[in-house]
Amino acid sequence: MELARHPERDEEMITVIQYLQDFGPGPHDEKDQARCPFCKRRLLAKGFSTTETVEYFAHGPNSGFCPSKTNGVVSYGKDPPKNPDFGAAKELRRKFRTNWRKHCCKLQEIIVGLDWKEFTNAIALSNDRRIWEYAKLQEWQLPYIFATLTEFPPGNSYKRNGVPVRKYWFRCWFDAFVQSYEDMCSYQSDLQFWRASYNSKGKAKPKREQICKIRPLDFDDAFLKVELKENQPLEFVQNEVESWLNQHFSVD
Ligand SMILES: [Zn+2]
Secondary structure (H helix, E strand, O other), rough: OEEEEEEOOOEEEEHHHHHHHHHHHOOOEEEEEEEEOOOOEEEEEEOOOOOOOOEEEEEOOOOOHHHHOOOOOOOOOOOOOOOHHHHHHHHHHHHHHHHHHHHHHHHHHHOOOHHHHHHHHHHHHHHHHOOHHOOOOHHHHHHHHHHHHHHHHHHEEEEEEEEEEEOEEEOOOOOOOOOOOHHHOOOOOOOOEEEEOOOOOOOOOOOHHEEEEEEEEEEOOOHOOOOOOOOOOHHHHHHHHHHHHHHHHOOO
């Protein structure tokens, strides 16, 4: 990643260049190493010794799980629910069908420039992965799961005058102590949700070194309590999604 937490000032994010100005090229004592915002582990500054590469921060060898270490989507849902609750799943799907506009608006807030097809794609993926069946899953946690299920490249974003509204490639994840959706279900707002922006070149999947912006986002149910205006989301989005749900989302 191109940014990390300052070794001494926890709230401050620094680039490799700023780090090198303050701490020199090293080797560094552990206390002088920058830290990962997601797993809090110490990071190494890399790629600054040649003019060919971009500088970045990297985890040390054998540093354990961190969502930022993947070069793709974090596989939170690789295992199907251990103790599926089919009754709760049915109820959850019913609630979602009623409140889908709120979920769509929340996902638009997390994923800037969300296209309605990205929203329905996330619902389709949730069906494939049996997301609804996680026993303790709560309705308000759904948009956060939607945001972690897939990649959000700029090319898929909503386009204004033919130009994608989203400039960066987004991937989202939870704090590093969460490694599966099963884990996530146990947390309320005591968990940080993250959106990472990548500098992507063309359509190639960006690598972990290319994280250029990091945004902590609230993880809570506030969005479900807000009354939406009639035109939220936009009318054509409402029409397209309603039509998709009627065809692909049963609540029986
Ligand atoms: Zn990390």
